[in-house]
Amino acid sequence: MAEGLATTEHEPHAHPAxxxxxxxxxxxxxxxxxxxxxxxxTEIMFFGGMFLAYTLYRxxxxxxxxxxxxxxxxxxxxxxxxxxxxxxxxxxxxxFSTQIxxxxxxxxxxxxxxxxxxxxxxxxxxxxxxxxxxxxxxGQLIPGNPFNPAVxxxxxxxxxxxxxxxxxxxxHVEMFYWIYFIMTGMHALHMIIGAGILIVILIMAWRxxxxxxxxxxxxxxGLYWHFVxxxxxxxxxxxxxxxxHLEGH
Amino acid sequence: MSExxxxxxxxxxxxxxLLVGTxxxxxxxFQDFPGPLNxxxxxxxxxxxxxxxxxxxxxxxxxxxxxxxxxxxxxFWMGIMFALTxxxxxxxxxxxxxxx
Numbered sequence: 001m002a003e004g005l006a007t008t009e010h011e012p013h014a015h016p017a018x019x020x021x022x023x024x025x026x027x028x029x030x031x032x033x034x035x036x037x038x039x040x041x042t043e044i045m046f047f048g049g050m051f052l053a054y055t056l057y058r059x060x061x062x063x064x065x066x067x068x069x070x071x072x073x074x075x076x077x078x079x080x081x082x083x084x085x086x087x088x089x090x091x092x093x094x095x096f097s098t099q100i101x102x103x104x105x106x107x108x109x110x111x112x113x114x115x116x117x118x119x120x121x122x123x124x125x126x127x128x129x130x131x132x133x134x135x136x137x138x139g140q141l142i143p144g145n146p147f148n149p150a151v152x153x154x155x156x157x158x159x160x161x162x163x164x165x166x167x168x169x170x171x172h173v174e175m176f177y178w179i180y181f182i183m184t185g186m187h188a189l190h191m192i193i194g195a196g197i198l199i200v201i202l203i204m205a206w207r208x209x210x211x212x213x214x215x216x217x218x219x220x221x222g223l224y225w226h227f228v229x230x231x232x233x234x235x236x237x238x239x240x241x242x243x244x245h246l247e248g249h
Numbered sequence: 250m251s252e253x254x255x256x257x258x259x260x261x262x263x264x265x266x267l268l269v270g271t272x273x274x275x276x277x278x279f280q281d282f283p284g285p286l287n288x289x290x291x292x293x294x295x296x297x298x299x300x301x302x303x304x305x306x307x308x309x310x311x312x313x314x315x316x317x318x319x320x321x322x323x324x325f326w327m328g329i330m331f332a333l334t335x336x337x338x339x340x341x342x343x344x345x346x347x348x349x
Contacts (some may be wrong), residue, residue: 029252030313037316041323048327055331056338074275081271089264092255092306099254219308226306230299236271237291241278245287 017214029216036220040227047231050186054179054238057172063165064172066243071136072180073127077240080123081232087116088229095222098215103208106218110202113225117195124188131177138177180239187235190228197221253311263305270298 015025022028058065094109131137164170201221204210210218277290304310309320 026252033312034315034319037319041319044323044327045330048330052331052334055335059335059338074278078271078275082268085264085267085271088267088302088306089260092260092263093257096255096257096260099252223307226302230302233267233298233302234292234295237274237278237295241274241291242288244278245281247279 015213017209025213029219032216032220033223036223040223043227047183047186050179050183051234051238054183057175057179058242061169061172061175064168065176066246067165067168068173068176068180069239069241069243070247071134072240073130074240074244076123076127077236080120081236083116083120083123084229084232087113087120088226090116091222091225095215095219098205098210098218099212101212103205103210106205106210107202110198110205110218114195114198114202117191117198117225121188121191121195124184128181128184131181136177138174138181183235183239187228187231190231194221194225194228197224253308255305255308255311259305263301266301267298270294 018025018028022031090109090112094106094113097105097109164173198221201217204217274291274294277294278287281287282290303320309316
């Protein structure tokens with residue numbers, strides 16, 4: 001139906017993907033890009049609030065944060081950082097492939113991006129599962145927090161227990177885990193939504209909808225994907241590495 | 250078409266920068282620098298990595314001024330949020346609370 005409108009209001013040879021309210025493809029593409037960036041601004045504000053909460057609590061309870069953070073698996077976090085960086089690269093290559101009109105390469109790079117995104121989520125799930133088994137889910141519902149000496153008294157020899165240094169409250173350790181789960185959870189939710197949109201883009205690419213003249217969906221989705229990568233670039237050192245230099249003390 | 254095409258060699262270069270940045274982040278995290286230097290080093294590397302992603306993967310280097318303005322506005326407002334909140338929290342115990 002949009003096609004019908006387009007042909008009545010534009011030149012007869014106008015691109016079928018050109019919506020009737022735009023003058024030409026260039027204007028349509030730039031409007032879409034600007035719209036995505038405005039959305040990303042709201043995302044910066046959204047994650048910014050969580051980064052601010054992190055900053056305040058880390059500033060207030062540096063020792064508790066270091067102890068809690070050292071309990072995370074930095075190797076899995078590091079592998080996930082590499083996975084996301086590679087996926088950003090393959091996404092950029094997918095955009096390039098569609099710009100030069102290589103449909104097959106576009107599909108290959110989009111599939112690679114999707115696989116890497118799912119790999120990230122898989123590793124994340126393994127990490128969360130470990131935290132669940134270690135009783136590090138914050139809140140009162142899951143008892144047996146290993147940092148709680150009251151729990152460790154029942155003949156437990158787990159080396160992780162009793163490791164709470166002098167003056168560090170288990171409540172502040174819990175606060176770190178609240179922030180950890182909310183921030184990585186929100187990030188993972190963005191990855192899940194991203195994977196869903198990626199599948200739609202992939203189907204569109206498969207059906208040959210994109211060309212050097214029209215590939216805005218691939219490009220604009222790429223902006224979202226890279227943004228989610230940037231969030232993780234900050235989350236990795238802030239959550240996984242913040243207390244590593246104190247480990248030997 | 251005034252659209253700028255970024256070629257794979259540029260993307261590969263940025264990819265390598267991000268890889269090296271990640272390795273340096275991990276190596277630096279295990280060194281015990283004085284004072285708050287560990288956090289500063291980690292955040293500096295992360296900011297450099299993010300800047301490369303924004304400029305090249307997200308094509309902002311080749312985008313118009315309007316996009317630059319939108320991004321600058323976002324960072325400026327986030328700066329306000331951090332500056333005002335932290336100035337409050339960090340100055341709370343500067344003066345003793347007098348109770349009568």
